[in-house]
Amino acid sequence: MATAAEMDALNLSRAVLPPRRARSLTSLKPYFGTPLNALITLVCLWLVYRVVTGAWGWLVTRAIVEGGPQACKAGAGACWPFLAAKLRFMLFGFYPYDEHWRPALAVALFLGAIIFSMIPRFWTRALLWLWLAVPILCGVLLYGGVAGLPVVTTTNWGGLPLSFMLSFVGLALGFPLGVVLALARSSKLPAIQVIAIVFIEVVRGVPLVSILFMASVMLPLFMPDGVTVDKLLRAQVAIIIFAGAYIAETVRGGLQAVPKGQHEAAAALGLGYWLAMRKIILPQALKIVIPPLVNIFIGFFQDTTLVTIIGLLDFLDTVRASLRDPNWQGIAVIEGYVFAAFVYAVFSYGIGSYSRFLERRLKTDHERSPGR
Amino acid sequence: MASPASSPTRLLYDVRVRAVLYQVVAVALVVGVGFYLFGNVSRKLAEQNIATGFAYLDRPAGFVISQSFIAYDSGNSYARALLVGIFNTIWVSVFAVVLSTTMGLIVGIARLSRNPMLSLLALLYVEALRNVPLLLYLFLWYALIIGVFPPVREAWQPLPEVFLSNGGLIVPSLRWSGAHSAVLAAAIAGVVMAFVVAGVFRRRRMESGRSQTVWPFVLAALLAPPLLAVLIAQPDFVVNWPERGRFRITGGVQVTPEFTALLVGLGLSASAGIAEIVRAGILSVGRGQWEASRSVGLRDRQTMRLVVLPQALRVIVPPLTSSYLSTFKNSSLAIAIGYPDLVMVSNTTMNQTGQAIEGIAIFMLVYLTMSIAISLFMNWYNARVALVER
Numbered sequence: 001m002a003t004a005a006e007m008d009a010l011n012l013s014r015a016v017l018p019p020r021r022a023r024s025l026t027s028l029k030p031y032f033g034t035p036l037n038a039l040i041t042l043v044c045l046w047l048v049y050r051v052v053t054g055a056w057g058w059l060v061t062r063a064i065v066e067g068g069p070q071a072c073k074a075g076a077g078a079c080w081p082f083l084a085a086k087l088r089f090m091l092f093g094f095y096p097y098d099e100h101w102r103p104a105l106a107v108a109l110f111l112g113a114i115i116f117s118m119i120p121r122f123w124t125r126a127l128l129w130l131w132l133a134v135p136i137l138c139g140v141l142l143y144g145g146v147a148g149l150p151v152v153t154t155t156n157w158g159g160l161p162l163s164f165m166l167s168f169v170g171l172a173l174g175f176p177l178g179v180v181l182a183l184a185r186s187s188k189l190p191a192i193q194v195i196a197i198v199f200i201e202v203v204r205g206v207p208l209v210s211i212l213f214m215a216s217v218m219l220p221l222f223m224p225d226g227v228t229v230d231k232l233l234r235a236q237v238a239i240i241i242f243a244g245a246y247i248a249e250t251v252r253g254g255l256q257a258v259p260k261g262q263h264e265a266a267a268a269l270g271l272g273y274w275l276a277m278r279k280i281i282l283p284q285a286l287k288i289v290i291p292p293l294v295n296i297f298i299g300f301f302q303d304t305t306l307v308t309i310i311g312l313l314d315f316l317d318t319v320r321a322s323l324r325d326p327n328w329q330g331i332a333v334i335e336g337y338v339f340a341a342f343v344y345a346v347f348s349y350g351i352g353s354y355s356r357f358l359e360r361r362l363k364t365d366h367e368r369s370p371g372r
Numbered sequence: 373m374a375s376p377a378s379s380p381t382r383l384l385y386d387v388r389v390r391a392v393l394y395q396v397v398a399v400a401l402v403v404g405v406g407f408y409l410f411g412n413v414s415r416k417l418a419e420q421n422i423a424t425g426f427a428y429l430d431r432p433a434g435f436v437i438s439q440s441f442i443a444y445d446s447g448n449s450y451a452r453a454l455l456v457g458i459f460n461t462i463w464v465s466v467f468a469v470v471l472s473t474t475m476g477l478i479v480g481i482a483r484l485s486r487n488p489m490l491s492l493l494a495l496l497y498v499e500a501l502r503n504v505p506l507l508l509y510l511f512l513w514y515a516l517i518i519g520v521f522p523p524v525r526e527a528w529q530p531l532p533e534v535f536l537s538n539g540g541l542i543v544p545s546l547r548w549s550g551a552h553s554a555v556l557a558a559a560i561a562g563v564v565m566a567f568v569v570a571g572v573f574r575r576r577r578m579e580s581g582r583s584q585t586v587w588p589f590v591l592a593a594l595l596a597p598p599l600l601a602v603l604i605a606q607p608d609f610v611v612n613w614p615e616r617g618r619f620r621i622t623g624g625v626q627v628t629p630e631f632t633a634l635l636v637g638l639g640l641s642a643s644a645g646i647a648e649i650v651r652a653g654i655l656s657v658g659r660g661q662w663e664a665s666r667s668v669g670l671r672d673r674q675t676m677r678l679v680v681l682p683q684a685l686r687v688i689v690p691p692l693t694s695s696y697l698s699t700f701k702n703s704s705l706a707i708a709i710g711y712p713d714l715v716m717v718s719n720t721t722m723n724q725t726g727q728a729i730e731g732i733a734i735f736m737l738v739y740l741t742m743s744i745a746i747s748l749f750m751n752w753y754n755a756r757v758a759l760v761e762r
Contacts, residue, residue: 309705334516337515
């Protein structure tokens with residue numbers, strides 16, 4: 001083996017070691033390498049400085065911390081007393097004040113279950129039972145009528161629990177619908193295929209607003225005499241239909257990504273259509289579509305805000321109702337919207353980062369990522 | 373003994389028989405449910421004395437629409453009111469698409485910048501827009517416009533004859549006549565002609581292998597028709613100046629705050645998605661393409677235009693199509709802030725006539741038709757930019 005001196009003489013040590021590249025943040029070259037780059041950096045710094053100082057001034061130094069609407073009207077900063085005064089209404093809407101612990105507990109249960117299921121170590125069959133129990137428990141908590149809890153009808157439900165419920169139930173029931181539609185659309189039977197295509201394309205071709213309108217105005221007309229459909233349920237049905245159509249297209253993408261050999265191998269083993277789907281095709285297809293499904297869920301969570309248009313009191317609407325409170329009218333408009341935006345952003349960003357984590361974790365192939 | 377194939381139980385196990393059976397059951401189910409629902413609806417409508425049919429479209433609408441691009445007053449028919457709504461929907465969607473594409477392109481390229489500061493800011497822009505519901509942004513922009521700008525009586529005048537207030541932006545306008553329409557049509561014809569001329573020259577260059585100066589011919593094709601039209605039709609330029617009245621400003625063209633809030637909301641929200649699409653598209657072109665292009669002597673800009681972008685477009689166009697489609701559909705959120713789009717006009721119509729089914733059917737049909745039209749156009753474009761394989 002060559003000694004270091006020999007290697008040096010042959011110039012080998014240089015040849016073996018790749019050149020060191022400045023990749024650390026401390027290097028100033030990417031920031032000030034060229035005049036244009038330096039200009040861009042300075043402009044960005046100035047922008048960040050303006051935004052940060054502006055936000056700090058509004059939220060902290062100039063903020064009104066004590067007092068009522070009058071103090072806020074006189075001041076120029078963020079109005080924290082507004083948040084303090086209206087927080088519980090924003091979170092729970094017209095749910096009876098003394099019973100607020102029930103929706104709070106339901107939301108805590110729900111979020112706890114979600115965080116629990118996010119951890120790969122707990123991905124077992126028991127999780128299914130958990131997700132069967134949690135929604136029922138939350139529903140019972142919210143509705144009451146057992147164990148001495150007074151009944152609270154859905155007309156009084158509102159705020160954050162309602163937003164969570166609409167999006168979660170939408171996904172939970174839209175998912176089976178979507179899988180059935182995806183299977184139907186990729187079926188070889190023309191009549192079934194046509195029915196699925198028409199359903200999916202019509203729902204995807206019109207805005208959610210129009211489906212919500214249809215559910216709120218037309219669903220009561222479709223029902224037989226004497227059957228009334230709760231307003232909340234109508235919105236929920238609309239969201240399930242909407243979710244189903246979008247999930248169907250995502251799942252279809254997953255089905256197409258399963259190689260043909262898998263179908264043939266299943267057939268060669270003598271498995272029928274349903275058995276092949278259940279045991280061979282769907283497990284692979286669904287695994288591929290988990291990350292996009294999580295992204296779809298973020299979309300639905302944000303889209304539930306549209307139910308305000310048909311008059312349901314979701315979280316965005318309780319915030320808006322607080323802004324219209326006679327005592328606070330026109331005083332804390334920006335504060336209200338910024339708070340709502342913050343809440344939505346925290347949840348959406350949380351789910352989004354989880355989706356990226358899943359994507360990395362579930363990636364079992366060894367494809368080189370493109371372009372890098 | 374009967375042959376096994378003809379016995380009814382054996383028949384049920386025949387794959388072809390089963391296929392037919394499944395389809396018959398599915399169709400029967402759909403038709404049956406449809407009939408049942410239709411029966412319920414017609415019985416209820418009869419009970420509640422609600423008229424059916426589209427006769428109401430001819431009756432006068434009787435409501436005012438705050439913004440319209442075709443002549444409309446409250447004496448016009450419902451059909452015309454709906455047409456105004458359709459135009460308003462298309463109008464705001466087109467502007468929003470242009471805004472979102474421009475912003476998305478800029479931010480998407482900024483995300484790829486070698487300057488970490490710039491790419492970080494672009495990332496913040498994308499995340500801030502993606503993680504908050506569009507409807508919330510619409511309310512926020514609208515509240516900001518109403519809150520920041522002064523009332524109409526104290527309207528700002530950033531330029532002479534330009535008024536800015538919480539009633540919107542008012543600028544002088546041209547009094548439009550038939551001659552103007554002719555010039556506009558000629559200008560569009562000029563654009564088409566310019567493309568045709570450029571295409572002819574490109575084909576000639578491909579065949580002969582010689583390049584020649586093209587731009588004077590293209591410019592001539594672009595400018596000749598509108599100039600000719602101006603000379604022939606001789607449109608008169610009468611400016612409609614805005615005038616400050618006691619309570620409101622009359623004359624000129626008004627950009628309403630509802631329109632602005634909707635445009636900004638739709639445009640910015642979609643731009644976050646488009647930025648990600650553009651970034652993914654450019655990243656999808658392998659580094660080797662850049663290197664190969666440089667080694668044959670192309671400059672950076674030529675590399676971008678001739679090598680990278682044509683390949684990136686293949687990846688960009690399909691998701692861009694769905695982004696445009698969702699911008700178009702999201703414009704229906706207009707109803708939340710009071711911009712008179714198709715849904716809002718339909719809603720007013722439904723409230724006045726009570727004919728909800730017809731109203732919903734009309735606007736769903738319009739949305740469906742336009743969605744399909746947009747996808748067809750984008751699919752055609754996609755087929756054009758798609759990689760031609762052997």
